[in-house]
Amino acid sequence: MTHQIAVIPGDGIGREVTPAAVEVLESLEIDFEFVEADAGDAVQAETGEALPQETYDLAASADATLFGAAGDTAADVILPLRTAVDSFVNIRPAKAYPGIDAVRPETDLVFLRENTEGVYAGHEDRLTQDVSTLTRVVTESASERLAEFACEYVDGDDHDGFSIVHKANVMRETDGLFRDTVKSVADEHGVETEEVLMDAFATRVCLDPEQFDVVVCPNLAGDVLSDLAAGLVGGLGLLPSANVGPDRALFEPVHGTAPDIAGQGIANPAATIISAAMLLKYLGYDEASAAVHDAVEATLENGPRTPDLGGDATTADVTAAIIDRL
Numbered sequence: 394m395t396h397q398i399a400v401i402p403g404d405g406i407g408r409e410v411t412p413a414a415v416e417v418l419e420s421l422e423i424d425f426e427f428v429e430a431d432a433g434d435a436v437q438a439e440t441g442e443a444l445p446q447e448t449y450d451l452a453a454s455a456d457a458t459l460f461g462a463a464g465d466t467a468a469d470v471i472l473p474l475r476t477a478v479d480s481f482v483n484i485r486p487a488k489a490y491p492g493i494d495a496v497r498p499e500t501d502l503v504f505l506r507e508n509t510e511g512v513y514a515g516h517e518d519r520l521t522q523d524v525s526t527l528t529r530v531v532t533e534s535a536s537e538r539l540a541e542f543a544c545e546y547v548d549g550d551d552h553d554g555f556s557i558v559h560k561a562n563v564m565r566e567t568d569g570l571f572r573d574t575v576k577s578v579a580d581e582h583g584v585e586t587e588e589v590l591m592d593a594f595a596t597r598v599c600l601d602p603e604q605f606d607v608v609v610c611p612n613l614a615g616d617v618l619s620d621l622a623a624g625l626v627g628g629l630g631l632l633p634s635a636n637v638g639p640d641r642a643l644f645e646p647v648h649g650t651a652p653d654i655a656g657q658g659i660a661n662p663a664a665t666i667i668s669a670a671m672l673l674k675y676l677g678y679d680e681a682s683a684a685v686h687d688a689v690e691a692t693l694e695n696g697p698r699t700p701d702l703g704g705d706a707t708t709a710d711v712t713a714a715i716i717d718r719l
């Protein structure tokens with residue numbers, strides 16, 4: 394069966410790193426059908442819409458989507474695109490690569506972040522000049538869906554279990570429901586879990602990241618703590634991510650459009666190519682996925698490297714080196 398891959402480069406360096414990742418996928422000689430579509434600042438300037446309906450429809454029907462980055466319109470593009478794939482979990486690996494200057498080179502974590510609710514789906518109000526409020530939404534069904542995914546993830550990827558990070562000692566109803574639901578699904582599946590309060594997690598992961606492996610958390614905690622972990626491994630520039638739904642998924646680097654270097658051909662394509670490796674794994678091409686990971690890792694370690702990593706190579710040089718190693 395031919396898988397259809399939606400390719401949405403977006404703006405800025407998205408237009409440089411996304412084609413690089415497609416080149417890597419094409420070099421694997423897997424029968425993919427790539428369909429490109431527009432989103433972001435440029436298409437908004439042209440048509441008035443940051444996310445044209447046909448781009449949304451493409452993401453909602455393709456087997457997987459590879460997205461680059463959007464500029465000022467990022468929120469108008471990426472939030473609906475996550476809805477288009479009905480994404481309930483955001484997978485964010487934070488791994489320090491050999492040869493990269495990292496605060497904690499031993500870090501190798503994966504965050505499984507709830508992607509639909511919490512404070513981000515809540516309702517904010519300004520009641521009076523003095524008082525504003527926010528309602529937080531946590532449901533048993535979303536917590537269950539995330540926990541089922543986490544159990545499959547640790548089983549399929551050979552992890553011992555996962556940490557549930559929450560603050561249920563204070564937010565007893567919302568984080569309490571999240572914690573109890575995730576824990577009971579894990580128990581049913583015989584998956585080992587430990588509970589860590591989110592503030593304690595922040596300290597412990599900085600001091601000793603090796604004590605954690607797979608981390609399951611509510612939306613806001615996952616957003617903040619995965620960025621913190623990004624700091625431990627050398628910044629956002631190398632981090633991939635996946636937004637997974639029941640039938641399709643969207644893969645993107647964590648970084649943005651990098652206006653300071655856009656158009657110069659020197660953007661680091663690693664985060665997007667690792668995102669493409671996650672896409673391969675999602676579609677069941679485990680061997681090809683591992684091969685791409687290995688080729689990126691070897692290239693980060695031995696070069697060539699783009700200027701952000703202290704080298705003087707171009708995006709094209711790095712992409713060619715990764716394809717050579719494949």
Ligand code: NAI
Nearest residue numbers: 462463464465467630647648649650651653654660661701
């Ligand atoms: P950014 O991630 O675009 O850039 C931050 C710094 O990291 C810059 O110095 C940039 O040159 C560097 N950098 C990022 N990716 C790199 C790469 N692949 N290779 C080499 N260097 C890299 O974040 P910033 O500057 O906060 O945002 C710029 C624009 O991107 C904004 O318009 C923002 O809205 C948008 N953005 C979009 C996102 C998305 O589409 N998912 C995510 C984050 C920001």
Ligand code: MG
Nearest residue numbers: 615616617620
């Ligand atoms: Mg964030």
